[in-house]
Amino acid sequence: xxxxxxxxxxRRIRLSLFFIWALLFACLFIMxxxxxFTNSFMSETELTSNYGSVLGNVAGGSSxxxxxxxxxxxxxxxxxxxxxxxxxxxxxxxxKFWNSMILTLPIVAGQIAIAALASYGxxxxxxxxxxxxxxxxxxxxxxxxxxxxxxNFIVSDTLGILDTRxxxxxxxxxxxxxxxxxxxxxxxxxxxxxxxxxxxGASEFKIFRKxxxxxxxxxxYSVIILTFIDNWNMVExxxxxxxxxxxxxxxxFLSQINSxxxxxxFAVASIYMIPPILLFLHGEESLIEGIAYQGSVKG
Amino acid sequence: xKKHSYKSIKERAxxxxxxxxxxxxxxxxxxxxxxxxxxxxxxxxxxxKNFVGLDNFRALFKNSAFLxxxxxxxxxxxxxxxxxxxxxxxxxxxxxxxxxxxxxxxTCFLSPMMVPTAxxxxxxxxxxxxxxxxxxxxxxxxxxxVDWMKSxxxxxxxxxxxxxxxxxxxxxxxxxxxxxxxxxxxxxxxxDGAGELKRFFKIKLRYLSPSLFxxxxxxxxxxxxIFREVYLLTGQWPYETLYFLQHFMxxxxxxxDYPKLSAAAIVMSLVIVIIIGxxxxxxxxxGKDVEE
Numbered sequence: 001x002x003x004x005x006x007x008x009x010x011r012r013i014r015l016s017l018f019f020i021w022a023l024l025f026a027c028l029f030i031m032x033x034x035x036x037f038t039n040s041f042m043s044e045t046e047l048t049s050n051y052g053s054v055l056g057n058v059a060g061g062s063s064x065x066x067x068x069x070x071x072x073x074x075x076x077x078x079x080x081x082x083x084x085x086x087x088x089x090x091x092x093x094x095x096k097f098w099n100s101m102i103l104t105l106p107i108v109a110g111q112i113a114i115a116a117l118a119s120y121g122x123x124x125x126x127x128x129x130x131x132x133x134x135x136x137x138x139x140x141x142x143x144x145x146x147x148x149x150x151x152n153f154i155v156s157d158t159l160g161i162l163d164t165r166x167x168x169x170x171x172x173x174x175x176x177x178x179x180x181x182x183x184x185x186x187x188x189x190x191x192x193x194x195x196x197x198x199x200x201g202a203s204e205f206k207i208f209r210k211x212x213x214x215x216x217x218x219x220x221y222s223v224i225i226l227t228f229i230d231n232w233n234m235v236e237x238x239x240x241x242x243x244x245x246x247x248x249x250x251x252x253f254l255s256q257i258n259s260x261x262x263x264x265x266f267a268v269a270s271i272y273m274i275p276p277i278l279l280f281l282h283g284e285e286s287l288i289e290g291i292a293y294q295g296s297v298k299g
Numbered sequence: 300x301k302k303h304s305y306k307s308i309k310e311r312a313x314x315x316x317x318x319x320x321x322x323x324x325x326x327x328x329x330x331x332x333x334x335x336x337x338x339x340x341x342x343x344x345x346x347x348k349n350f351v352g353l354d355n356f357r358a359l360f361k362n363s364a365f366l367x368x369x370x371x372x373x374x375x376x377x378x379x380x381x382x383x384x385x386x387x388x389x390x391x392x393x394x395x396x397x398x399x400x401x402x403x404x405x406t407c408f409l410s411p412m413m414v415p416t417a418x419x420x421x422x423x424x425x426x427x428x429x430x431x432x433x434x435x436x437x438x439x440x441x442x443x444x445v446d447w448m449k450s451x452x453x454x455x456x457x458x459x460x461x462x463x464x465x466x467x468x469x470x471x472x473x474x475x476x477x478x479x480x481x482x483x484x485x486x487x488x489x490x491d492g493a494g495e496l497k498r499f500f501k502i503k504l505r506y507l508s509p510s511l512f513x514x515x516x517x518x519x520x521x522x523x524x525i526f527r528e529v530y531l532l533t534g535q536w537p538y539e540t541l542y543f544l545q546h547f548m549x550x551x552x553x554x555x556d557y558p559k560l561s562a563a564a565i566v567m568s569l570v571i572v573i574i575i576g577x578x579x580x581x582x583x584x585x586g587k588d589v590e591e
Binding site: 021025118133136137140145229254281 | 310311313314316317318319320321328329331332333336339390393394396397398399403404405406407408409410412414415416417418419420422423425426432463467468471472474475513516523526527530531532534544545548549552557560561563567568571575
């Protein structure tokens with residue numbers, strides 16, 4: 001009897017230790033995002049006096065500037081001024097935001113459509129050739145930009161689309177990660193359901209659309225989220241394939257505005273993370289399921 | 300019999316029809332140009348097209364920028380990948396226990412992955428520059444302030460950013476593996492008097508091994524992508540220890556030196572294929588007994 005209660009006590013201690021660790025980690029993980037967001041409501045003067053010595057060369061020299069920075073979570077006075085500036089007074093930020101959209105959305109839509117078709121093909125196809133092709137997809141999926149950008153660049157150069165949006169969009173359509181995740185989730189569709197539909201005289205496309213796609217709903221959503229954030233965050237492709245500054249997305253442009261206007265930079269940074277965060281909060285369950293489908297590389 | 304084989308051929312053709320759009324794109328944008336790369340790597344320049352054998356590769360291995368970039372990439376990857384695997388497993392174990400507020404914690408841990416890197420570099424700069432808050436923190440312990448991004452610790456700072464962004468994803472992979480471990484085996488072991496650690500190493504780790512290899516591979520690949528963070532924080536010419544392979548490639552792209560680019564791409568893809576091969580081999584060797 002006593003031993004059981006002792007084990008129970010030990011377990012309780014362990015749990016509280018775990019809880020404290022989790023709390024600590026959670027604070028660390030949430031901090032940068034939260035700070036960026038709350039600091040975006042600080043007035044330009046407050047930001048300058050807090051971070052002036054780091055983020056440097058601010059125009060108004062007269063304002064007080066502390067020598068070391070003063071990282072603050074909550075602003076002294078909540079100000080919407082910089083949001084007003086970003087949204088209504090300087091069209092360049094909105095233009096870059098639009099650039100991000102116009103690159104990301106076609107890639108997400110196209111890639112999902114192409115990958116969904118391909119994953120159905122990989123699901124119903126058997127045989128050696130298919131295994132080899134699928135394995136090549138895995139290898140390609142694991143290749144970093146350092147490698148894949150060279151072929152992308154050569155093709156864009158040959159097709160004469162270098163420095164246009166197509167140079168980024170077209171290769172982006174065929175990124176194999178979504179094919180990989182969707183094929184893995186298709187495998188959970190029971191083959192019997194498909195056989196039955198076939199006996200009922202359903203066409204192949206109807207089987208794909210009415211049986212397989214609905215069953216992979218979560219994986220599809222998760223692939224949409226993953227593709228969206230990956231492309232919303234793009235830097236490498238842009239630097240190599242789209243050097244025309246007019247067409248570059250906000251993800252690259254943000255690093256260039258932080259020296260001049262700190263307040264605006266924080267506001268733009270916050271606006272920029274809103275779409276992926278909303279998508280994440282809405283689809284978290286599906287996202288987790290989709291990530292879990294990857295399980296292991298093989299099989 | 301003949302009818303059957305006709306049917307199976309048709310069956311296959313339909314499958315390939317579905318794969319076709321994707322396969323065509325992959326061939327056009329990745330595979331066929333890769334063939335061209337092999338050709339480019341063997342000639343002196345695009346104008347003369349003289350066959351020079353392996354000269355480009357020899358030149359590459361004598362190129363100091365390439366060597367520094369490789370060394371930096373390798374040291375960065377090795378350290379952060381190990382940390383990423385261990386820490387994300389730790390997080391998964393914490394969340395696998397019965398602590399309250401589990402799903403809230405999971406959201407917290409996963410959220411960095413959805414924050415665009417460009418959005419949080421401001422905070423990173425505020426924390427790690429010479430006058431930054433991390434130095435104020437350090438000076439509380441009487442230590443000298445350091446300009447973190449321009450010191451030999453710069454890889455650590457970037458590593459922190461890498462871990463912050465990637466731990467959540469890995470953690471999810473581990474969590475799903477942990478939840479797939481058959482409970483009866485764990486309970487049986489507990490009844491037999493196996494302690495917490497023994498249960499972990501004898502049972503859990505065995506079921507975790509496929510995910511372990513996957514996380515290893517994924518983290519490794521992601522660590523090659525660290526250029527993004529470095530570029531946004533420090534621009535095209537960072538402190539020497541932060542000069543990674545993608546920097547080398549970008550600077551070579553600017554000169555349009557096709558043979559050099561191609562040789563570098565081939566070397567890197569070979570290294571990655573070898574790494575994948577090793578991980579697959581290890582998985583076959585040590586992960587076999589869990590596959591049903």
